[in-house]
Amino acid sequence: MSNKDETVRPEARLPKGLFDVPAEEIRASAAMLATISDVFESYGFEPLDTPAIEYSDALGKFLPDQDRPNEGVFSFKDDDGEWLSLRYDLTAPLARYVAANYATLPKPFRRYQSGPVWRNEKPGPGRFRQFTQFDADTVGAASVAADAELCMLAADTLEALGLRGQYVVKVNNRRILDGVLESIGLGGDNQAPRRLLVLRAIDKLDRLGLHGVEALLGKGRKDDSGDFTKGAELERNQIVPILSMIEPGRDRGDQIAVIDFGVGGSEIGTAGLKELEQINSLIAVAGYSDRIRVDPTVVRGLEYYTGPVFEADLTAPITDNRGQPIRLGSVVSGGRYDGLVERFTGEKVPATGISIGVSRLLYGLKTLDKLSTESAQGPVVVPVLDRDRIADYQSMAMKLRRAGIRAELYLGESGMKVQMKYADRRGAPCVVIQGGDEHAKGEVQIKDLILGATLTAIKDRDEYLKKQAEAQFPVPESKLVEAVRDVLARHKA
Amino acid sequence: MSNKDETVRPEARLPKGLFDVPAEEIRASAAMLATISDVFESYGFEPLDTPAIEYSDALGKFLPDQDRPNEGVFSFKDDDGEWLSLRYDLTAPLARYVAANYATLPKPFRRYQSGPVWRNEKPGPGRFRQFTQFDADTVGAASVAADAELCMLAADTLEALGLRGQYVVKVNNRRILDGVLESIGLGGDNQAPRRLLVLRAIDKLDRLGLHGVEALLGKGRKDDSGDFTKGAELERNQIVPILSMIEPGRDRGDQIAVIDFGVGGSEIGTAGLKELEQINSLIAVAGYSDRIRVDPTVVRGLEYYTGPVFEADLTAPITDNRGQPIRLGSVVSGGRYDGLVERFTGEKVPATGISIGVSRLLYGLKTLDKLSTESAQGPVVVPVLDRDRIADYQSMAMKLRRAGIRAELYLGESGMKVQMKYADRRGAPCVVIQGGDEHAKGEVQIKDLILGATLTAIKDRDEYLKKQAEAQFPVPESKLVEAVRDVLARHKA
Numbered sequence: 001m002s003n004k005d006e007t008v009r010p011e012a013r014l015p016k017g018l019f020d021v022p023a024e025e026i027r028a029s030a031a032m033l034a035t036i037s038d039v040f041e042s043y044g045f046e047p048l049d050t051p052a053i054e055y056s057d058a059l060g061k062f063l064p065d066q067d068r069p070n071e072g073v074f075s076f077k078d079d080d081g082e083w084l085s086l087r088y089d090l091t092a093p094l095a096r097y098v099a100a101n102y103a104t105l106p107k108p109f110r111r112y113q114s115g116p117v118w119r120n121e122k123p124g125p126g127r128f129r130q131f132t133q134f135d136a137d138t139v140g141a142a143s144v145a146a147d148a149e150l151c152m153l154a155a156d157t158l159e160a161l162g163l164r165g166q167y168v169v170k171v172n173n174r175r176i177l178d179g180v181l182e183s184i185g186l187g188g189d190n191q192a193p194r195r196l197l198v199l200r201a202i203d204k205l206d207r208l209g210l211h212g213v214e215a216l217l218g219k220g221r222k223d224d225s226g227d228f229t230k231g232a233e234l235e236r237n238q239i240v241p242i243l244s245m246i247e248p249g250r251d252r253g254d255q256i257a258v259i260d261f262g263v264g265g266s267e268i269g270t271a272g273l274k275e276l277e278q279i280n281s282l283i284a285v286a287g288y289s290d291r292i293r294v295d296p297t298v299v300r301g302l303e304y305y306t307g308p309v310f311e312a313d314l315t316a317p318i319t320d321n322r323g324q325p326i327r328l329g330s331v332v333s334g335g336r337y338d339g340l341v342e343r344f345t346g347e348k349v350p351a352t353g354i355s356i357g358v359s360r361l362l363y364g365l366k367t368l369d370k371l372s373t374e375s376a377q378g379p380v381v382v383p384v385l386d387r388d389r390i391a392d393y394q395s396m397a398m399k400l401r402r403a404g405i406r407a408e409l410y411l412g413e414s415g416m417k418v419q420m421k422y423a424d425r426r427g428a429p430c431v432v433i434q435g436g437d438e439h440a441k442g443e444v445q446i447k448d449l450i451l452g453a454t455l456t457a458i459k460d461r462d463e464y465l466k467k468q469a470e471a472q473f474p475v476p477e478s479k480l481v482e483a484v485r486d487v488l489a490r491h492k493a
Numbered sequence: 494m495s496n497k498d499e500t501v502r503p504e505a506r507l508p509k510g511l512f513d514v515p516a517e518e519i520r521a522s523a524a525m526l527a528t529i530s531d532v533f534e535s536y537g538f539e540p541l542d543t544p545a546i547e548y549s550d551a552l553g554k555f556l557p558d559q560d561r562p563n564e565g566v567f568s569f570k571d572d573d574g575e576w577l578s579l580r581y582d583l584t585a586p587l588a589r590y591v592a593a594n595y596a597t598l599p600k601p602f603r604r605y606q607s608g609p610v611w612r613n614e615k616p617g618p619g620r621f622r623q624f625t626q627f628d629a630d631t632v633g634a635a636s637v638a639a640d641a642e643l644c645m646l647a648a649d650t651l652e653a654l655g656l657r658g659q660y661v662v663k664v665n666n667r668r669i670l671d672g673v674l675e676s677i678g679l680g681g682d683n684q685a686p687r688r689l690l691v692l693r694a695i696d697k698l699d700r701l702g703l704h705g706v707e708a709l710l711g712k713g714r715k716d717d718s719g720d721f722t723k724g725a726e727l728e729r730n731q732i733v734p735i736l737s738m739i740e741p742g743r744d745r746g747d748q749i750a751v752i753d754f755g756v757g758g759s760e761i762g763t764a765g766l767k768e769l770e771q772i773n774s775l776i777a778v779a780g781y782s783d784r785i786r787v788d789p790t791v792v793r794g795l796e797y798y799t800g801p802v803f804e805a806d807l808t809a810p811i812t813d814n815r816g817q818p819i820r821l822g823s824v825v826s827g828g829r830y831d832g833l834v835e836r837f838t839g840e841k842v843p844a845t846g847i848s849i850g851v852s853r854l855l856y857g858l859k860t861l862d863k864l865s866t867e868s869a870q871g872p873v874v875v876p877v878l879d880r881d882r883i884a885d886y887q888s889m890a891m892k893l894r895r896a897g898i899r900a901e902l903y904l905g906e907s908g909m910k911v912q913m914k915y916a917d918r919r920g921a922p923c924v925v926i927q928g929g930d931e932h933a934k935g936e937v938q939i940k941d942l943i944l945g946a947t948l949t950a951i952k953d954r955d956e957y958l959k960k961q962a963e964a965q966f967p968v969p970e971s972k973l974v975e976a977v978r979d980v981l982a983r984h985k986a
Binding site: 005009010011012013014015018019020021022023026027041042043046047048049050051052053054055058060074075076078079082084096097099100106107108110118120129130140141142146148149152156223252281282285286343344345346381390391392394395398399404406407408409410411412413422425426481 | 553577589639779874913
């Protein structure tokens with residue numbers, strides 16, 4: 001029917017930056033998320049879920065690297081003309097939730113939330129338009145003990161994922177930078193856009209190095225592709241104090257002293273330094289100094305942080321799928337944001353939190369071979385030899401399932417050869433075969449596919465025959481479950 | 494600062510039809526989803542995740558009760574001008590996935606997926622704009638054994654959730670209705686819109702009764718609010734054969750015979766009946782006849798079903814939160830959709846699936862008291878009596894956590910009275926107190942809040958003093974973990 005061929009068919013494709021997640025990754029991810037939940041729960045954090053869609057004005061615009069309004073967010077109009085957006089992180093919805101429910105919440109309020117967030121960004125390597133975050137936040141606690149706790153929570157979580165000795169949690173205080181900026185004439189509301197440029201320049205230290213940051217603080221920087229990023233247009237005497245604070249290669253033994261020098265007596269900077277000292281001391285007493293370190297280069301690119309900021313990086317080398325070393329970036333990041341709830345209520349509500357980049361951490365764990373290897377075993381497959389007896393084959397699969405064994409009936413129309421290939425493809429440890437002969441004798445054949453695959457490598461005839469007999473053998477139908485259990489036991493790790 | 498008061502603040506609210514999910518419901522839901530996954534896995538289904546956003550044309554328009562284009566779906570334009578939509582179910586994304594990956598999939602392909610879907614509908618009681626579905630589908634299996642398997646999977650899942658004897662799975666075949674419609678002159682492409690009206694009318698039998706359906710098949714129906722829904726405008730002699738097929742009160746002993754009579758020899762109807770008989774026979778052999786029943790009134794409101802259709806209903810009475818009986822609707826629904834992948838490829842790919850309405854099922858389980866009652870125990874709370882010793886209090890919480898006990902440090906600024914209220918609010922089984930006196934003696938006080946709450950009811954003085962001593966007692970700091978463990982053991986179920 002030529003008519004049919006002319007039908008315009010939709011293309012089976014996904015929009016850029018969006019991906020399907022295969023079974024193996026879902027299982028690994030679920031195991032990782034369960035471990036993270038356990039650690040968060042142990043600290044007394046409670047789960048919360050919020051919807052994917054919120055009023056755009058409730059979410060606000062707090063994305064890094066997005067200066068234009070509405071940039072970076074998927075938005076659409078509701079029937080009544082109001083703008084809605086897909087959440088771009090889990091912090092903005094939390095602020096909305098806390099503002100709406102403040103009276104009835106326990107205070108301080110510790111909550112954790114895990115779920116997808118969406119960014120309407122130009123996708124690229126490692127940049128997705130949907131990805132998963134796992135956040136823990138403490139709302140209503142002004143004490144830096146809450147910040148110190150989150151740093152320890154990050155450390156304990158990475159330990160629980162098997163990363164001992166392969167990560168570092170870095171902590172700093174945004175107010176220290178604010179002090180430096182004030183001292184070079186960048187204080188006050190009218191300098192806010194420039195302060196943000198400085199913040200984002202410093203946040204790129206890891207990627208661009210000190211010279212790159214220097215360029216971004218000054219006139220600007222041309223990247224490898226030839227694109228020019230305009231700089232913060234600071235003068236030389238403004239740039240130097242900033243660079244001296246973040247310059248690598250200094251003696252990292254006493255970061256506090258380094259910072260003290262840089263702050264140079266500014267009030268806000270001194271207050272930030274004092275908080276940092278308190279956090280450092282809480283961390284030391286708790287015995288985390290080897291894993292949580294003060295680092296003045298950590299500023300985080302988000303405008304809304306108001307005090308302590310932290311991030312966790314993997315220290316072990318990470319490679320891409322061709323073995324080339326790559327810069328993974330922080331697997332945990334966070335900080336204090338005392339102004340987010342105030343946006344709604346006008347009242348200051350202190351808050352601090354961390355966010356785990358789930359995909360990034362999963363990739364790191366995979367590369368470092370720390371993923372739970374316990375993947376689901378393929379099901380036992382029951383092929384269909386005689387289509388009229390499909391109910392009998394179904395019963396066999398059911399018997400196995402009732403005994404706690406993953407099992408499936410072959411549901412296609414193909415012959416035995418294709419069915420055996422299917423069983424291989426499904427990772428079946430064995431198949432259960434009953435043709436007419438076996439049926440007449442009240443028997444089934446159990447075929448061990450894992451053992452069977454090793455047979456061709458056996459040179460010795462007697463050995464071969466012995467193994468062959470083990471790899472395929474008849475049992476009375478009544479012994480089906482037992483026999484399959486025996487085969488599964490052969491291949492238990 | 495009057496300036497500040499004039500700031501326009503966003504309102505902390507959610508768009509209609511969208512809801513936050515509190516901790517208790519998240520925990521109950523997670524336990525239910527884990528049970529469902531286990532059953533689905535045991536049948537050999539593999540997990541898959543697809544993104545929330547797809548190309549609008551790839552999703553198509555297959556919503557029930559939505560005849561206007563784009564109605565019912567949240568859509569927005571991508572940067573390149575292409576329309577994107579939030580998925581409204583998990584079936585359309587599966588069809589896209591299968592069409593894109595057909596060559597490399599095992600065939601038949603069993604997959605399960607769980608996640609939120611979005612409907613841009615007028616929200617109402619029990620109608621949300623974001624809700625969770627849990628689907629299992631088998632793609633590439635033309636055999637009705639695949640449909641029978643899904644009915645049994647639904648039954649086994651409801652059994653695993655503790656609903657034995659409180660549910661029924663109903664199965665029918667869409668082609669039987671197609672046969673009846675053909676026999677009354679509603680066959681052929683140009684009658685498709687009218688067939689859809691008939692379908693949706695029948696699908697409302699449960700809610701509107703036979704007279705309501707009759708009205709919708711004829712001129713139309715005015716509902717309680719006075720709104721008029723236009724009918725399918727069938728003649729009397731067209732309506733009667735449809736009603737006689739779905740009329741309740743007939744002897745339900747042999748549904749197949751009832752249907753056979755209704756089909757009246759139409760080719761497509763006879764083919765549908767034959768498939769239904771085959772499914773019925775597979776179900777009978779497998780011993781599910783008490784839980785899975787043929788029911789000619791099941792048609793499902795979705796246009797794309799091409800053969801067997803099924804649904805599962807709870808048979809136990811369900812009430813709302815004021816104890817009034819409510820119609821919960823189907824907790825599982827599904828059917829065969831042989832055309833969905835063909836939309837993309839032009840090649841027929843048989844497919845069949847079920848979808849669990851997670852919120853609805855959760856509500857049913859809650860009402861029937863079948864929810865896992867094992868909620869997370871509140872954390873042990875360590876109050877802060879001396880703010881200078883916060884590091885010490887933190888260490889106590891840490892010691893408890895390291896021993897596997899959920900524990901948290903109080904992070905607020907309030908005095909002891911508020912801190913004790915906080916501990917109550919958190920459901921803490923006990924608190925660990927160390928003031929100056931205890932510290933000097935190297936002791937801590939353990940206060941059992943559960944036992945403590947029972948003290949006021951004790952009349953006998955000696956009994957009171959004995960219990961009081963049990964409810965609060967000092968231990969050496971080195972025995973902290975042991976003592977807390979003992980208190981927790983008192984209150985284990």
